[in-house]
Amino acid sequence: MSKDKFATASVLAFERSFDISDAVFLQQVDTDDNNLYPVFISEKSVRGTISNRLKNAVTNDPAKLDAEIQKANLQTVDTAALDTDKDTLVVKWSCKVLPFLGKPSVCNNIEYQEELTKVTNDYIKSNGMKTLAKRYAINILNGRWLWRNRMAAEQITISIIHNNKPVIHVNDVKQYQLNSFDYEDKAIEDLAKLIEAGLSNKEFIIFDIVAKLKMGLGQEVYPSQELILDTGKTKSKVLYEKNECAAMHSQKISNAIRTIDTWYDDKAEFPIAIEPYGAVTTMGHAFRQPKQKHDFYTLFDNWVLKGEKPSLEQQHYVIAVLIRGGVFGASGKE
Numbered sequence: 001m002s003k004d005k006f007a008t009a010s011v012l013a014f015e016r017s018f019d020i021s022d023a024v025f026l027q028q029v030d031t032d033d034n035n036l037y038p039v040f041i042s043e044k045s046v047r048g049t050i051s052n053r054l055k056n057a058v059t060n061d062p063a064k065l066d067a068e069i070q071k072a073n074l075q076t077v078d079t080a081a082l083d084t085d086k087d088t089l090v091v092k093w094s095c096k097v098l099p100f101l102g103k104p105s106v107c108n109n110i111e112y113q114e115e116l117t118k119v120t121n122d123y124i125k126s127n128g129m130k131t132l133a134k135r136y137a138i139n140i141l142n143g144r145w146l147w148r149n150r151m152a153a154e155q156i157t158i159s160i161i162h163n164n165k166p167v168i169h170v171n172d173v174k175q176y177q178l179n180s181f182d183y184e185d186k187a188i189e190d191l192a193k194l195i196e197a198g199l200s201n202k203e204f205i206i207f208d209i210v211a212k213l214k215m216g217l218g219q220e221v222y223p224s225q226e227l228i229l230d231t232g233k234t235k236s237k238v239l240y241e242k243n244e245c246a247a248m249h250s251q252k253i254s255n256a257i258r259t260i261d262t263w264y265d266d267k268a269e270f271p272i273a274i275e276p277y278g279a280v281t282t283m284g285h286a287f288r289q290p291k292q293k294h295d296f297y298t299l300f301d302n303w304v305l306k307g308e309k310p311s312l313e314q315q316h317y318v319i320a321v322l323i324r325g326g327v328f329g330a331s332g333k334e
Contacts, residue, residue, distance in 0.1 A: 008301060008330040009109035016325030017100045017199055018136075020254050023093035023145075025223055025246040027086040030214060036090060038245040039221060041080050043235070048073040078239040080246040084218040089149065090210065093253060095140070097198025097205040100129070100323050108329075116304050123319055124200075131316055132323065133196035135181050135260035137188050141168075142176035145256035146211060147248075148222040150174075153213035160191055161208040167194075173211070179270045181262070199323070224249040258324055263313040264288050274320045276328075296321045300328070 025039040050069055058064045082089060102120025107113040141158055143150045150156065150173070160168035168187050176183055198205030215221060224240040224247065240247050258274040264287040272280050276296035278288030288295040293302075299318050302308040310318065 006109065006111045006115075006305075008305065008328075009104075009107045009112045010329050011106055011108040012104055012112075012329035013106040013327045014322045014325050015098070015105045017098045017323045018254060018257065019096040019098060020250045020257070021094045022240075022242055022250050023091050023248040023253055024242060025080065025221060025248070026090040026092065027082045028088050028090055028212075029086055030088045037083070037086065039080055039082065039089070039223075040244065041078050041223070041239045041241050041246050043076060043078055045074065045076045048075055075237075076235045077237040078235060079220065080223050080239055081220045082215060082218055087215060087217045087219075089153070089213040089215050089221050091146065091149070091213070091248070092208065092210050093248075093250075094206060094208045095257075097195050099201035100124075100199045100319075101201060102322075112304070119304050120319065120322070123315055127312070127315070129196045129199040130192070132260070132320055133199060134188065134192040136195050136257055137191035138176060138181055138183060139257050139259060140209060141170050141173065141187055141191060142178060143173040143211060144178055144259060145253045146213070147252065147256065149213055149215075152219070152222070153215055155214040157212045159210045160194075161210065162194065162205075167207075181260070181271075221246065223247055224252055258320065260320065261287075261317055263317050264294065274317070274324050276321060276326075297328075 026036045027039050028036050050071060050073055054065070054068060058068055102124055103117050104113060107116070139145070140160075143156050143158060146153075146156070156173035158170045158173050159166050168190050170187050194205055194207060197203050226238040226240050228235075228238055240249060255273050259271050261274050261278065262268045262271045264272060264278045272278055272287055276288070277286040277290070278295070279286050286295075290298055293299075296318060299310050299314050300321075303310060303315075303318065309315070
C-alpha cells in the first residue's frame, strides 16, 4: 500500500521503557554506613513579611505601605531536615529498563503499524540504542535527578547496584557538568551498556541507585512538593512522604533522566526534557514549535507517512519520545 493511502492511527500508544520508583530520603553520619535512619517531615508555622509586589497606590503612600507591612503573613509549611547529629543525606531508588522493540502497545490500523515498525526497526538496526543509553546514563551519574539537593550538597557519591552487587561507583558526581554529554569514562560506559542491554532486550535489567550527599548537620533537604488541589488547604507547602519517610516522586526523577534533548536548537545552551513540543513549564516555553516543523508530531508523521527521514539528531529525539511512552494517535478532528 502506498503511503499516501493511509493516515496516522486514531488509537496509537507506546508503553514507557523506564519504570522508575519513588526515591526515599534517609540519613546517616558521614562515617557510619551501617546505620540509616529515615528523614521525617515536620510541620512549622512562621510569621513572614509582606514581600510581594504591591499596587502603586500602596507603594507610593508611606502610610498605606506601613499599614500593609503590619499585617501578619502567617504560614504553616512542611519542612524536611536532617537530624542535628546527622550530616549525610542518602537517596535510594530503583530503575527497570524495559525493551524498546519499536512496536506500539496499541494501534488500531494494521497498515500504519507495519509502516511505523519498519521505520523504528530501521533506526534500531542502523543506530542501536547506544547514543540514547549514554545520555540516560550520564543523567543518572551526574545527579541531575537530585534537583535542588545537588546544588545544596558539599560532596555527592553515587553507586549503582545490579544483581545485589555494587557494579559502578562515582566518588565525585559534580565532576559531570549538567549541560554537557561529552564525557567518556568507565562508569558512564558500564551504565550505558546496562541500559542499552535492557532497551535492546538482551537481558532483563533492573538496578538500584544510591546517592550520598554531604549536607551538614541538621541541614534542610528537598523532597518533592505535593500539588494540593483542595482550595481549602491549611498549609501553603505540603511535602511528599512514603511510609512516613520523606520522598521524591518517580515522575520528577524520570523528567531529569530524560533531560537529554540538545537537538531542539543548533545552538542549544542546555538540554531539555524529551517532550513532544519541547515544553519546559518552569520557563513557560515550548522549544519545539509546530510552526517551525520541529515538534515530535511533524517529524514523526513525515517520517512514517511520507518517508521523509529526519536528520540523525532528530531521529534520536523521535525515538526518545517513543521510549518515554505516551498516547500519540490522531483523532481526525480539528
